[in-house]
Amino acid sequence: MDPLRVGLCGLGTVAQGVLQVLRDNAEGIARRAGRQLQVVAVASRTAKPEVDLGGATFSTDVLTLAGRDDLDVVVELIGGEDTALQLVETALSNGTHVVTGNKAIVALHGERLLSLASANSAHLGFEAAVAGGIPIISSLTNALAGNAHEWIVGIINGTSNFILTAMAEQGQSFSDALEEAQALGYAEADPTFDVEGVDAAHKLTILTALGFGAGFRFDDVYVEGISAIAVEDIEYARQLGYVIKHIGMARRRAAGIEARVHPALVPQSHLLSSIGGATNAVMVRSNAAGDTFYAGAGAGAMPTASAVVGDLVDISKSSARLPRLPDGSATPLLPIDRVETEYYLRIPSLDQPGAFARVATILSECKISIEAAIQREQAAPSLGEGQWVPIVILTHAVEEQVMNRALAEVQALPEVVGEITRIRVEQLSATN
Structure with missing residues (x-):
């Protein structure tokens, strides 16, 4: 031949x-x-x-x-x-x-x-x-073609994962971890696409289109990066039993498909929590195959070259087939304010009696229940207000638009002396 x-x-x-x-x-x-x-x-x-x-x-x-x-x-x-x-x-x-x-x-x-x-x-x-050395495209279009997928979630940007791993394991600040990533060649001189989530959103757009037939609709994917993550958030997450990862999530809901890229607290017991450094990983939950997990090098010359050659071999064998053209009009992507998740909140509050109670009251009035909380003293001379305490709260699941209204009220409290940090929580459990 x-x-x-x-x-x-x-x-x-x-x-x-x-x-x-x-x-x-x-x-x-x-x-x-x-x-x-x-x-x-x-x-x-x-x-x-x-x-x-x-x-x-x-x-x-x-x-x-x-x-x-x-x-x-x-x-x-x-x-x-x-x-x-x-x-x-x-x-x-x-x-x-x-x-x-x-x-x-x-x-x-x-x-x-x-x-x-x-x-x-x-x-x-x-x-x-998508994810260089991981054969996730062929898995979705061939091996898992007989399935309906419930969700696809992954760590699909090695730069962000390297930075968060360095912050967690070495206690580095975001800027120091980014500098190390650049020195080692994991981050570009201009890292914006990586650390602000654009690269991961490109990849999630592709996975969402192939996995759910939702069309290649990058502009409808919610995108949030990791530049606002602080070392203290990583430590509080650890105390609560979680690891902070930058994830891409596509999930089927009754009203449409969620497609979002953002930091998330992932349980320490979950496979994704153990994926460190520049490694990528993707998990797919399907109605027939169940949970399948893929991990490997997400970038680099040889892993990416391996994927290119794999496509060439498929074409040579005449086994290559085009993915089914997505019917984007039939499957809407949900806006982020319609997405329901649990939340991690870190609220900088003056160390005054009743501060936590006032925060809890607002959440309760918005029908947001608290799952866990941490409150301890911390000096904050830069605020010029004496002592303040970070109030750390884990909530049960609530729609984003409800949380937005609640946090606007909490932010307006006179005791709150800085911006509230909010990070979504993804349990990824058997029933989630």
Whole structure:
């Protein structure tokens, strides 16, 4: 059988990883794919003479490569959005299969790209776009295709997980942990997409579309980062039996689908609580398979390259299939104020008699019940108010809009001397 002719767009660390995997594992890959996978052309805006292209031709015009008729597959690994999107559209319009690791273009334009692929009898593979070395896309579209999913939850950004792990295990502040992550290469010079949740929201958009048929609706996903998490919140969570993780959650409700990215208290007994460093993990609860759990490297050249090559093998075997186009109009995404969760609250209050009672009264009047509480003295000279105490409360489940009204009243109390910290709690139990 003739080799699968691959055009590689990009020559960064992931693209170099793809070349290495194809070279190092050539014999096993050919056996599984039924033929050789041969990179015959490479295009990159920057030439890198030191990289062994294995005999492939080289050019600096990625769009010309994408439009070639003599390629079976185009691999998009240039990053960014505009040129990458144009590249993918060019190849698919030409009936050429595409493999991409670009989470942004899939999250923002996935439905259009899948429709274009279908119309031209091409395949769009994007296993590498979500959690690198974890085969979560193929699991949702193949192994779990016979299931209806109750929820999908995961730690899907390694940078945020590394930072929260450093804060928990070493007592570092957010800024110190971020600086360490940057020094080790886990965070970009501009870490905004990672620490403010945008990267995770791109990935959750894809998982929500595939798992629930909710459409690729990035703009409807609730996004909150980790920059406001303080070391004391991590310590109070520990005392209460929880670990703070930055999670992506998609959950089926009667009124629609929740899709949200934010920090959450997760029970210390739950599998997700043990996922540390830059590792990613995803758990899926399905009505037939039950709970399935996937963990591994979420980023990095070789794990991402592994996912790219996996898509190439599927295409070579003709086993690749397009995910079913989501019917976004039929499955609404719920706004965050309609979401019901338990809450962790840290309320900075002057150390005065009756302060806790007044807070508890407001919560009770809003029909919010308290599950647990911690109150202890702490000096706060920066407030100029003498002594204050952090009132720490865990509540039972309540809709976000109800909690918003209650916290507005609590914040207005004269005893409250700073911003209230609010973090959602996810039990992820057998009945949750």
